[in-house]
Each structure stands twice: as C-alpha cells, then as structure tokens.
Amino acid sequence: MSTWSGKVIGKVKVSEMIARGGMAEVYSGEHTTLNRKVAVKIMRDFVDPDPENHSRFEREARVIANLRHPNIIQLFDYELVNGQPCLVMELVPGTSLGGYLRAAQKRGDNLPFDTVSQILTSLASAIDYAHSQNIVHRDIKPANILLRSKNGAVKINEPLPQDVEPVLTDFGLVRLLDSTTQTSTGTVSGTPAYMSPEQARGDKIDKKTDIYSLGIVLYEMLAGRVPFDAESSFGILMKHLNEPPPPIPNISSDLQIVIDRALAKDPAIRYNSAKEMVDEFIAVFNGQTVSLNTISYTKMAKASVKPKTSLFSTALAGVSIFVILLLAFLAFRPSALSPATADNPIGKTSFLDFNAVLDKATITFNGLPVLEAGTHYDVWALGQGGESRRNLGTLEMTSDTSGELIYIASDQNNILSLFDQIEVTIEPSNDPNPNESSGDVIASSVFPPLALIHVRHVLVSYGGAPQGNALIQGLYWTADEIDNSVIALEEAFRNNDEAEMRKNIEEVINQLVGSSNANQYRDWDGDGTIDDPSDGFGLLENVNEENSGYIPTARSHAFFAAEASDATETIKIHSQHTIIAIDNMEGWSEQLLDLALELQEMPFGPEMESTIIEMRILSEQILFGVDTNGNELIEPIIGEGGGDTAYEHAYYMAEMPMLLGANRIPQPAITTTESP
Known part of the structure; x- marks a missing residue:
C-alpha cells in the first residue's frame, strides 16, 4: 500500500492508487464536504519553501480551477502537504485515449473516422477555450485524454460507445510546476513524442504548440502510431526538428496535407486555432477539397524543413490566414461585360493588425482575366483621390485566374488612414519602373467616401477621444485594462492586502465612468x-x-457608417454585429459598476468574496463575451459577443470588394439600419 493511502488531505480521504506517471501518482478519494468520489493527484516535485513561490502556486492553481468546460477535467481544490502539491479533481473512471489506442494497436484495429472526428472536435473546443483564457496546455497527449460515457466506464477492449467524450487533464499543470517547483525532470517540459519543435529547442511557446501536439494525437488516432520515434528521447526531438511526418497509408492526399500543416515546423504556418484545423479535417473527410490556403502553407512547411535564411523565417512568421472568395469565373475584359456581371466581386481586400494597428492588408482574387505571357498583376493602394500611390507588390497567382497578396506596412502605419482605394494593374515582367503604374487597370475598389468618414472614426482615429484614438481600439484597450484591474483586485483580496484591493476597486470604477x-x-x-x-x-x-465613453461613441459611429447613403451590405451587416456586441458590453459594464460601488462600501472581510467572483465573471464577459447558447461559439448576438467580437466585426466593416474595371465604387446596400 502507498504511504498516501488512508491519509486525509484537506477535506479528502485518500484511497487506493489508480495511476502512476513520471510527474505524479493519482489516487481515488472521498471528498467529505462535496460527498463525492474524487481523484487526488500527488506531484513528485516540491514547491520551493519561500512564501513567494507558495503564493505563485496558489495563483496558478486558481487559474486552473477557474477553467469551466465539459471536456476539461474540473479542479476542485489544491493543497501543499510538506511542500508537495496535491490537486483534488473530478474523477473520470475508465481508460485514457492512450491506453485505448495501445490496446487497439495490439488488436490491429484503427479508430473509425467518425469517432476520430468526434473526439477531435471536443478536444479542439476544450483547447481553444483554454487558449481564450490565456492558458497553454504544453503536454497534450493521449495519456492526458480520459474517455467517458454516460453509459459507464469506457472499457479498453470494447468498441468505443457512440457518446464517448474526451476529457483533457493536466491543463496548466506544466506551467504551474515550471514556475513554482524544484523540478527533477529537466528544463524542457513535455513528452518527447508529442513535443513541438519550439519545445524541443527550449524556445518560448504559445498556443501553436498545442496545435502541433493535437496534430500528433490526430496522426496517432489515424495511423495507430506516432509520426516520430527513435531509441532515445534525443533522437525523437531531432526528428521533430528536422524531419517531415511520414505519410499515413490509406488516407487521401488532402487529409495528409491537413496533418502536414498542423505539424509544420514553423508555428506561423500551423492553423491559428484547433477549431480551424478540425473544421478543415472534417470538411476534407466529407469530400471537400483542401483549401488553397492550406496547400500554400503546406508548401512552405515542406520548405521550412530545409535550412533557410533568417529573412525567410521572418517572412514566414508574418503569414496568417486569408480567405479565397469564389463568386465568379470571369474571363473577359470589363468592356465585354454586362453591367450585372461587372458588379459581381471577384475578390476582396481585408485588413488586420500585425505589428501595429491595421498595418496588414490581404488581397485575394478568383476570376481575373488570364494574363498574357510576359506580364503580371501589381496591386496598388491609392489615397486622396489618387494623389498618393503605393505599390503593395505583385499578385502571386495560384491558378490562371486566382491570386493573393499579403502586404504588411513596413512603417507600421494604419493602412486605412492613408489609403481608400485598391487598384490592380497589368504590368510588364522585368518592369524597369516598378513604382510607376502602367495605367492598365483590370480591377479596383474605392471605399464608399461617406461611409469611410465614420469607419475611420471607428478604426483609425477619432478627434474626440484622448490622443485621437480609434474608437474600437480605445473600447477594447479600456475593457482589457478593466479586466486586469479586476484580476489584481481578486489577487489582493486573496493576499489579504486591503490597501491594494481598494486601489484596484478605484481603478475599476474610474475606468468605467471616465x-x-x-x-x-x-x-x-x-x-x-x-x-x-x-x-x-x-x-x-x-x-x-x-461624446463621452467609448461604448456610446463607438456605437454611434458604427451606426453612422451603416446609415451613410453609400454604405455597402458588408458595412451594414457588420455595423449591426458590432453594435450588438457593444450593447452587450454596456449591460455588463453597468452591472460591474454597481458591484464595484457596492464592494467599495463593504468592510474588508470574507463577505466580499461572492461580489468579487461576480465582478471577475463580468469583466471577462465584457472583454471576451460568453457562449450562452452552448454551440461553442461566441457570436454577435444578444447576450454573447463582447470586446473581442466588437473588434472583429468592426474590422469586417472595412473589407473592400474588388470589382472589374477602374475607379469602381461598390454598390450601396438597399436595407436600412435600426438606430442604436
């Protein structure tokens, strides 16, 4: 019998050992207050004895305990017993995905594709949720994925039940141990077979590390083995760094491309979220072709296995997702087109933040005329009625009629502040004057000038705001600072620091009211x-x-943009989405203010805790929104979207449809917008 069996830790009586790993032993137990069976994880490492490390351990443990997702194990409590971390968590009887895959491999069985998709979808939802809470797992592997069913414990030698659900364990545990313990396992954290290349190098990691590890899990579910294996951990890590994943027999080339992108050596090439990866995997499995975007990235991924210059590495780090718009296949010059055909968009220009606010433009086309030999398409940004002009670069053709260009402003200026028109021209190859347009314009888009006034107030600058801040930027930054103040408030309360807590209450109130x-x-x-x-x-x-307060001011100018007589359908739709999210933020902000004022009047003591918890929930909702309908999305609907959603859809207002011909202003929408 283990020395822990029969002991009492906090409110838990420890029973028999049920698992043992490199970092911990896991026991079943009985929680006397909750009156339920629990799992007790006893870590092998010890927390450094100084008070600062104890406080850090408690902070990290609280972060993990605050995670609430059906596919993440729930942490109920935590204790330090003679310096050893003890975590009390939800008990999931049965086996892990790792144990089940090993048993299936011995039987010569593979998981059905439908089951793989089901497990993968749930895992992606859990991972993306944790990432939204700024938590990276760092050790995603089948052994950390428990399997459960409403019909009882999942049996290792029986087919998986139809309602099988994965439950991720150890979220945040690696970070907790790395930051607080005298670790005995070395400085590179994770499990070699599932570690990302950046983990193997000991580099700084982010959510893309979890995308890579999830890709390894997907590979193993399909192939029955991991992609990289060797006689030593060092050998495995070297393969992660230098070798492409071996092709999986009996799967389509498109499915292999999806896996290759997930396992790209360069994090910038991988999918931006677990959901994005899963959505494409399922779409390809259901018969759709892999996206041109992923094909392009996979070519980069293969190239990135070879030695490359630092300049190329920097360029790859700047690449992000773009969308191919398949609306029309047009093979004629504008003069040969009917007016109805000429008004159909053949592409779009969208804007994002990269190194600075709105300093990145992505221009995509499908339906351009086929180029003659010895020519290419250049993309230009124009401002002030064409008085200023900048060559954004040459359109990279992905087919005879499709192409894309990603432009990042080297001066980090807001592109929409300088330019309001995009133009595509036909230029000769080996052009001796690349900064001079030929004037042979094949497609263009002029931002509707009346709507532009207010879109720029939202996205570029507004004179009535401090330092002329863009309204959506000020809205989001203030919401973010309020959330930081509430987090600090809660921490000060836990540390019994009344003075600091009172200061944080003041910050919350003042940032809300202005x-x-x-x-x-x-x-x-x-x-x-x-x-x-x-x-x-x-x-x-x-x-x-x-003109006070980012919420009413941003809402007003989003509305004014949509009400402009030349506003497009895109501007109107996303103005409304932005306004809905801002309205949600307003309701939650008013509730948060009431609670902060109430907390300010309370004497310092335990009765404050419930109010602080409510404030923490509200500040997160203001910034991130909340999934009220349980569809695992935060949408621009009443009661869901928050600051993130408002920011996203405000940027969508700036999208410019590309039309054949010169000086093309998109058609205005017919619909009207309801007053906010």
Missing part, C-alpha cells in the same frame, strides 16, 4: 491620487457630457 463624470471619477481610496490605468475616456456614457 474623467468627465465628476461625481464618480475620484480618489475613492483617499490616497491622494486618482487611479486610472486607461486614458480617462471611460467605457460608459456620462449623460451630462456629450
């Missing part, structure tokens, strides 16, 4: 300083002050 609210924007804690980490504009409206 400096124009003379009644509520003040020195609440009486330390002689008005604390406000934001720019003083506030989120909420001050009824006595015109």
